[in-house]
Amino acid sequence: MTDTDSRRDYSNSRAVLVGAWDYRHLERVAPAARNSFDRMFDLLIGPLCGWPRERVTLVGNKRSCGDLPHRLMRLYQGVTDVAMFYFVGHGQIYDDELCLALCDSPADPKDSSLRLTTGLWFEHVRKALVACDAKTKIVILDCCYSGNATVPGQTLSGAATEITDRASGTGAFTMAACEPNHVAWFEIGERDQLVQTYFTKYLIDTIEDGLPGRGEGLTLGDVFAATAEALVVTHRPRPTRSIRHEADQFIIARNPHPDAARVSKSELIQGQAVPVENDHYPDGLPSWFRRRRRRKYMTAGATLITLGFLGTLAFSLFSPSAPHASAPATTASSSQSTEATALLSTAFADNAGAIFLQSFSDTVPCSQTTSSTALQERWKSDGCTTATVGSYLEQTRTTGGSAPLMVSVEVIPFPSVTDADLAYGYVYGGDYPSTLWCPPNGAGHTPCAGQGAVTPKTKEGGAFRHIDRYIIWTTSLRTDVSAAADVYSGAVAAGWAAAYACGPVQYRGGSSFLISWE
Known part of the structure; x- marks a missing residue:
């Protein structure tokens, strides 16, 4: 399933982006999730990835799970090329299972069982992707405890008896913002309109900066490796991944700098102070924020973000x-x-x-x-x-x-x-x-x-x-x-x-x- 051209036809593909920030019960922290959600959307429909707008579904600020598992099944139905799922927001654990918290998800441990009914149980996401016929399946999770989705039994990689083996050549790549049972982090700063979650920020920065010497297309494997290196070098949580078949060779984006000399992130950062995050845009607001517009989500969006990541170093x-x-x-x-x-x-x-x-x-x-x-x-x-x-x-x-x-x-x-x-x-x-x-x-x-x-x-x-x-x-x-x-x-x-x-x-x-x- 290796691609040789980053410019592909996504007419038989579907990307679903889910984000939550207007939490009622969980701690209000920062606008990082909303910014990361918007930036991921702009990356996908931009010139580097080239997804058609109509093939990307936004699920923003949904109050509770409701019929979302059913809608995921329907959205991925008939997809034969690429099926992608992205989440940014709170992550919670119930009975060792990862739950993607939505806006009404409870904070009180006494109500922990309600996490499965108010939030989106990751098992529902996994089953929706396993059931679809896409050749390549990509999961990107930017939340606390997301690493739990990369351990055996929770991934799309699974054992040989899993239903995905019925589709010969099917590949799957799951990347998570942190290790199992660990937390993810977000930026904090004086310019709230610019702060992002660290994993999404570094992931997209890696794609937009390009990987010199890696050819015309950026593979999932190379992008993840460079992102993980940059996060570790700058002392952020270590992301994790799981791979099925050759999904790491899937080209996710065009490489903007394919011919320059290869330099690792650690070589660029070594010996320097950790850069000030919000000085990355000296000329004003970044393009992804300037392009922000009213978007039709499945449920009405809000302007506040509350997020359960650790906002600390x-x-x-x-x-x-x-x-x-x-x-x-x-x-x-x-x-x-x-x-x-x-x-x-x-x-x-x-x-x-x-x-x-x-x-x-x-x-x-x-x-x-x-x-x-x-x-x-x-x-x-x-x-x-x-x-x-x-x-x-x-x-x-x-x-x-x-x-x-x-x-x-x-x-x-x-x-x-x-x-x-x-x-x-x-x-x-x-x-x-x-x-x-x-x-x-x-x-x-x-x-x-x-x-x-x-x-x-x-x-x-x-x-x-x-x-x-x-x-x-x-x-x-x-x-x-x-x-x-x-x-x-x-x-x-x-x-x-x-x-x-x-x-x-x-x-x-x-x-x-x-x-x-x-």
Whole structure:
């Protein structure tokens, strides 16, 4: 089923694009899903892909599943060439099954069974595609837990006994925004009309930028590989895929730069700061947004997007050799309490069941958050003046022994999202020390009193998170500086949980390590 020409006749093909953004119960986050939905449509009907408008069906902002499984069966009926399905929005799981959340899908876990009736069960999508006679079947899922659609039993690739084998030569390619049981991410920024979901953005950017040296047509396999490389290099979630027969050789678009020298995405990005996402369009709004027009969806569209992706850049950063500078152990004054209350939780629990209570908080000059002169200068040049710091002590024991875990937290603000992006790109992957903040007395003060005993990576965990105009940097260890085998994993869980429990209230939550926060 290998194509040799990217300009094909789509008269016997059908693409169905489903997107949801006006959620009633799920968290309202950003316009990223609407923008990605529109941009995918414009790509398909544009000159690179060349789909006729009448062969692309838009299902935008549908409130509940209703007769959508039936309509999918009808839409793919009679398709003999290419059948494509794309979804962007919330993803949910019920009984290990992927549900594509629609606008009335519930958020309350007590109503989780309703996910199957309000949302679009992925099994319905799979069956509609399996039942059709298309030679090539393509599924693109941009939602949390989408990787679950690429595991055996959930894909179009399936076992040899599946009904797809009745159509000789049938190929199928499923690509998902994240790994199984993981979450997908979206952009956040000051120009909401431009933000997109990361997977769709990188996928379409790859097609529109082209792949030098890859010939006249872009295959699904090459496009996915380049997209995945770019996402991983810039520290976004790793996408996944499943392939049946030779579907990866299907040409999805014309290559705009076939003859230029081949350069990998990692070569282009290596050694550079992560680019500021919304500066990609220096001359104003991108063409896909300027071309936005009233479109007839199956149900009326709305202008707001609520989306269950993680809108954060959150990664563990464990300095392999640099020690943490000892911090002055002082008590927060009343004048500092407002800022600390706004950016630090009073308590949180991690996935090991450990409960952590705040034991110390303060606001300090940004220069005190690190002992690195270079990083101090960087904070200053990017506009950071004061930071909120604190520490938390474990109230239960999850790593054995009699000493609790302690988590030190630094919430470092910048004047704008752009400034924080630049600072984050500078720090990530480097070997910079954070400051360890301890309470003035008690068990939690021990690590600060004996800094020489702290050995990164064997006794210490932490996280480095970027959200909106803030960087959140955590360091976690047991207060007796133990190197017992179970300490490191416990410290990592605590550090991640703290990173998601702190920062502005509207951006808290979302990590699998975080159970709750107050």
